[in-house]
Amino acid sequence: MISLFDITLRLNGFPINKAKAELTEIINLSEEEYAVFLENKKNEIVDFHLKNNAFYSELINGKIVEKWEDLPILNKQNLQKPLSERLSTGYSIKNVYLNKTSGSSGTPFVFAKDKYAHALTWASNIMRFGWFGIDFNKSYQARFYGIPMDFMGYRKERLKDFLSSRFRFPVFDLSNDVLDKFLQKFKTKKFDYLNGYTSSIVLLAKYLEQKNIILKEVCPTLKACFVTSEMLFESDKKLLEKQFGIPIINEYGASELDLIAFENPKGEWQVNAETLFVEILDENNNPVPNGTEGKIVITSLFNKANPFIRYEIGDIGILDEKSTPQKPILKKLVGRTNDVAVLPSGKKSPGLTFYYVTKSIIEDDGNVKEFIIKQTKIDCFEIEYVSEKELDNSQIEKIEAAIALYLEPNLNFTFTRKAVLERTNRGKLKQFKSFI
The missing domain is CATH 3.40.50.12780 (ANL, N-terminal domain)
Structure with missing residues (x-):
């Protein structure tokens, strides 16, 4: 050879x-x-x-x-x-x-x-x-x-x-x-x-x-x-x-x-x-x-x-x-280091904490294929996900309750279902991103 x-x-x-x-x-x-x-x-x-x-x-x-x-x-x-x-x-x-x-x-x-x-x-x-x-x-x-x-x-x-x-x-x-x-x-x-x-x-x-x-x-x-x-x-x-x-x-x-x-x-x-x-x-x-x-x-x-x-x-x-x-x-x-969420209470939390908590609930039934989390304001987060069918209210409530328990309460979330998630020009998926 x-x-x-x-x-x-x-x-x-x-x-x-x-x-x-x-x-x-x-x-x-x-x-x-x-x-x-x-x-x-x-x-x-x-x-x-x-x-x-x-x-x-x-x-x-x-x-x-x-x-x-x-x-x-x-x-x-x-x-x-x-x-x-x-x-x-x-x-x-x-x-x-x-x-x-x-x-x-x-x-x-x-x-x-x-x-x-x-x-x-x-x-x-x-x-x-x-x-x-x-x-x-x-x-x-x-x-x-x-x-x-x-x-x-x-x-x-x-x-x-x-x-x-x-x-x-x-x-x-x-x-x-x-x-x-x-x-x-x-x-x-x-x-x-x-x-x-x-x-x-x-x-x-x-x-x-x-x-x-x-x-x-x-x-x-x-x-x-x-x-x-x-x-x-x-x-x-x-x-x-x-x-x-x-x-x-x-x-x-x-x-x-x-x-x-x-x-x-x-x-x-x-x-x-x-x-x-x-x-x-x-x-x-x-x-x-x-x-x-x-x-x-x-x-x-x-x-x-x-x-x-x-x-x-x-x-x-x-x-x-x-x-x-x-x-x-x-x-x-x-x-x-740049994937850290700063929360309203002043607490700093690695963005992956959200990802871990959400992942444990969101993927239970195999419906959600993948997702990313974006922090848009100090108390606002967007979760974009790809799935067979849309998340229902009970699943969303479960995720919000878990995040309130593991991180802190009164954070606002929007959930957006997408056909595909945005990747970097090399094809990587950035799992958490803070815009603040």
């Missing part, structure tokens, strides 16, 4: 063999050796950007930084300036990997990775998917993602899919007719795994549940399903396991960084400690003890083209108490 995936990476200037070798070395370090490696890499990357990156030097503003905690926290707003102003000396648009973030946090920007850092990203992906018997050079992927709709963008993406041994299911229209066509593909193609946006894959599982179909029986070659980019709720994970008949693996990543956490075969959400350094900080940017909720701040240990040092990604999470520096475990991803 030709290693087409590896060859494509090499032809594009990504030294994948060297990256795989270094990643193997890092994984095999003892605890003591790893502690030395981590300190060295942190110092090295800061030192490099202070000397070679005017944007980062400006951020430090000539201060003498004695210790790691004194380094500034970088956020997405800092990075929303032309890429040419953020590239390190020796790097240009011609010799880096270029991409842009999805903008699901509301603040998209263009970023660069040097080619070796990007090769390490792929080496890390290859290793983690390998835990579940997936080989990017051989395994055939059913890909549930968006796709550019302009002619050139569409063709380019389809070519990339072909070279990467994957078949793309565009997620912009997930009506029953379309899902039925998707199902026919599973009957005729020998897919090894599914990968894509959580909400789209969950919709496929709901469709299969309606039809009383187990995907593994339709497509016996399937080994695993990897969901990404959106929250995976426990109830949805159970549904996926039941309707697909294969392991469901939860991944958490960011295009500008790497895979941040990936569920290992023991069911732990293992943080990538090989190419990233992940901190959980409080509102004053002080580290919190493991087991405590805080904002996720990440340092890319290898990216020399663009500084991502103590970069606040916009997510809130908790590291497990049993975490070690070499093997941190993400206990919980709570949501995004």
Whole structure:
């Protein structure tokens, strides 16, 4: 079997063999050796950007930084300036990997990775998917993602899919007719795994549940399903396991960084400690003890083209108490910092709280396929949903009572039934959004 995936990476200037070798070395370090490696890499990357990156030097503003905690926290707003102003000396648009973030946090920007850092990203992906018997050079992927709709963008993406041994299911229209066509593909193609946006894959599982179909029986070659980019709720994970008949693996990543956490075969959400350094900080940017909720701040240990040092990604999470520096475990991803509802009483509540509460009631009978919640005023919320039939008054009263109990009373809700829900231009579903 030709290693087409590896060859494509090499032809594009990504030294994948060297990256795989270094990643193997890092994984095999003892605890003591790893502690030395981590300190060295942190110092090295800061030192490099202070000397070679005017944007980062400006951020430090000539201060003498004695210790790691004194380094500034970088956020997405800092990075929303032309890429040419953020590239390190020796790097240009011609010799880096270029991409842009999805903008699901509301603040998209263009970023660069040097080619070796990007090769390490792929080496890390290859290793983690390998835990579940997936080989990017051989395994055939059913890909549930968006796709550019302009002619050139569409063709380019389809070519990339072909070279990467994957078949793309565009997620912009997930009506029953379309899902039925998707199902026919599973009957005729020998897919090894599914990968894509959580909400789209969950919709496929709901469709299969309606039809009383187990995907593994339709497509016996399937080994695993990897969901990404959106929250995976426990109830949805159970549904996926039941309707697909294969392991469901939860991944958490960011295009500008790497895979941040990936569920290992023991069911732990293992943080990538090989190419990233992940901190959980409080509102004053002080580290919190493991087991405590805080904002996720990440340092890319290898990216020399663009500084991502103590970069606040916009997510809130908790590291497990049993975490070690070499093997941190993400206990919980709570949501995004900009997905917080401010209530009339002054209480702040993660938008996902509404989603959890509403979800537990709204989906009881399988009528509602998916929904989103928007906060339009301090006491006003809109719930948009897709369903077989409209919600009745008793269901609406139940939802309002539950929200009054879990959050606070006297909040106003409007319920709007829709044919389809609005997704981002990449096909993601934003489950809660505040407009205040």
